[in-house]
Amino acid sequence: MMKERFAKLLLGEDMSGGGKGVSSALALSNAITNLAASIFGEQWRLEPMSSERKARWRKEIDWLLSVTDHIVEFVPSQQKSKDGINMEIMVTRQRTDLHMNIPALRKLDAMLIDYLDNFKDQNEFWYVTKDEEDGEEGPRRKDDKWWLPRVKVPANGLSEVSRKWLQFQKESVNQVLKAAMAINAQILSEMEIPEAYVESLPKNGRASLGDSIYRGITLESFDPEQFFSTVDMSTEHLVLDLKNRIEASIVIWKRKMTNKDGRSSWGSAVSLEKRELFEERAQTILLMLKHRFPGIPQSALDISKIQYNMDVGQAVLESYSRILESLAFTVMSRIEDVLYADSLTQDPSPGDAKGRTSSLAAEPVKLLTAAEEEAKRTSWAEPPTSMTLSDFMGWHLEQETEGEKKHPDGKQETTNSLDKAPLAKPADIVTTKRFSYIEKLENLGGLRSPTARH
Missing domain, CATH: 1.20.58.2010 (PRONE domain, subdomain 1)
Structure with missing residues (x-):
């Protein structure tokens, strides 16, 4: 064998x-x-x-x-x-x-x-x-x-x-x-994006996301939780489709910001500053998706990276x-x-x-x-x-024995530190600052991005 x-x-x-x-x-x-x-x-x-x-x-x-x-x-x-x-x-x-x-x-x-x-x-x-x-x-x-x-x-x-x-x-x-x-996630982030995947992408981020998702990301006051409330994620197929669209838009915006793509059809009137802001918001949505649905199948980008990867390690x-x-x-x-x-x-x-x-x-x-x-x-x-x-x-x-105390009248009282600890209110998501989304996501316990691990 x-x-x-x-x-x-x-x-x-x-x-x-x-x-x-x-x-x-x-x-x-x-x-x-x-x-x-x-x-x-x-x-x-x-x-x-x-x-x-x-x-x-x-x-x-x-x-x-x-x-x-x-x-x-x-x-x-x-x-x-x-x-x-x-x-x-x-x-x-x-x-x-x-x-x-x-x-x-x-x-x-x-x-x-x-x-x-x-x-x-x-x-x-x-x-x-x-x-x-x-x-x-x-x-x-x-x-x-x-x-x-x-x-x-x-x-x-x-x-x-x-x-x-x-x-x-x-x-x-x-x-x-x-x-x-x-x-x-770290290994996949280090793999090169295949040219075959790039060639299959639409000409701009809006075409990749669709009008409704694009509007949700480009709103003046962006709230990730509110965005998710407006998107249908009732089935695994819909969640995977959203992940594919978000990842494709991130690749498009990143390549435009670094001028790696020379195709004239990819030209856009969107400023570099706004494109950077939209890409950051899309990254936030992608991280939250991976946190909420850890068992979701691999995206089209992940599959393409694995298929065309030449690094054995x-x-x-x-x-x-x-x-x-x-x-x-x-x-x-x-x-x-x-x-x-x-x-x-x-x-x-x-x-x-x-x-x-x-x-x-x-x-x-x-x-x-x-x-x-x-x-x-x-x-x-x-x-x-x-x-x-x-x-x-x-x-x-053994833990119960250590946690038991006796009253003066001989009765036992079980103490529980969790009962005494006040419940902390989760931090609100602030949307007024430009670079607040990733930080607030991490404060709420979201998965760290691969680049933030080092």
Whole structure:
């Protein structure tokens, strides 16, 4: 099997040998993507991976990642000669972006598998197949996950300890998701925009966005939240279409500002200052879209970058971070399924199923300082810290004991620091200052732009 895959990589997936295959970068990217699909594609339950799947994943992903060990750069180094003279020579070392990100991604990989292992001994929820579900009474799944087994919980719901443990696991996976998203966004931002994509763009930003979206962005008093309230984002297709339009307009405006495009048909009466302002607003909308809909498919720009990318190192980093992002989102969705089933026992008549997954998109992302982000990146190289249900129960009970106080009459009083802490009012979005949108988005907990991470 390994010989066959090695042959496909060398041939660029052109088994005729005619030299019409894809580039080495794309072939390696496809190999990592296909491997992840075969290993994680049917992770339909919250349960550990089998030992066979784990062994296959580790063996084959190590084999595919090994190419990065030979992608090097020259750096100066001091060397002392036999006669004691210090000389500066050039030596090779692994390229900086690979040296920084490959260990971090391996760490996130191990953490996700470890989180799945934590569900080994749980017995408070289980799954039934579609055939078993048809023979039971009760509410049916009404969302688009009809192929997944249905989660079942006890009639009185999960215990409080299990519920809090699931929330703890969800938060842990969410941290992995955000880290993988940040790395993937950074790598994609560093990839060159293919000329084929540029040639396919309309002649100006207005033609790309459409009249209604263009008016929303170019208003004198721009408010991102108000903009989203006027745009139909009821389906994934509409969200992806909006993302494609926004990204295309950003590319058009940037190229016009830097005079990289000489086509006369792209001429416009819009001033450079206004075009810069519109591009900044579009960037704000794009960041908020990625925050609200982390599971959205890749945009046309991302697909084009991956397809035409010739850098093997970037191809490995992008595909590896993308499949880890996908796996983290899948695990979070499975946890949401269990929490949703538990909520049905508390309220048998909830709203539509869309509310169940809203927390995946609306959960605020904490903005890290440069020092905090560097500390977090360093922590990825440490052993993963996870907590099984039994561990969590012991920790939870210990915390409760420490939080209990006694009254003079002998009664116990449980203190909760969260109850005492006042709720902070979110900052209002200021639209009077020209460069306030990105700053306010970060203050509200939005995802940082790739360039702001360094």
